Amino acid sequence: KAGVTQTPRYLIKTRGQQVTLSCSPISGHRSVSWYQQTPGQGLQFLFEYFSETQRNKGNFPGRFSGRQFSNSRSEMNVSTLELGDSALYLCASSGLTRDEQYFGPGTRLTVT
């Protein structure tokens, strides 16, 4: 069974731009969660989607948004990028229990 995939793997953007990241979960998994990983703040929860609905949201500004499609693939969007948005963005998918989460390789976003 293929693992969680994320595209692109690396991205360089300038302040003020927006970016869209994509995540394809493990086949059969319907829950996708997004996390931001930085050296200073560690791993922080962004939001979770289940069956195309946002079920939980972390403590991030409205510039961070996401969506999920009927095939469970998910995208997250960050608008008006700031330098502090530079991070590794990880998505994780989980199955029916939605407890065990399996991470993708991440997208390394650099904002200059």
Add this chain to the structure above:
Amino acid sequence: GENVEQHPSTLSVQEGDSAVIKCTYSDSASNYFPWYKQELGKRPQLIIDIRSNVGEKKDQRIAVTLNKTAKHFSLHITETQPEDSAVYFCAASIGYGGSQGNLIFGKGTKLSVKP
């Protein structure tokens, strides 16, 4: 909201020794506690987890214990090997009937196993 504290932040052991990493959580409603291993430049990988209806779980050289009263849980690695060197994260989540997509992570422990 939930807060997870993890100690120590760095841990250095000799090959063959045991390593213990401890986490405490604040929300007594948390009922799912996974541990992740992240090697440099790689994704976090689930290595073991425990639910609140269990006090201890073991998988080969790795074990996790949970004390619900004290709200802490620990990862134990025995007979450490150099390939155990990585950053280990604990996490906690509140499951509604066993389902929740919101993991709160500790800050991580960098484990170094010296040959």
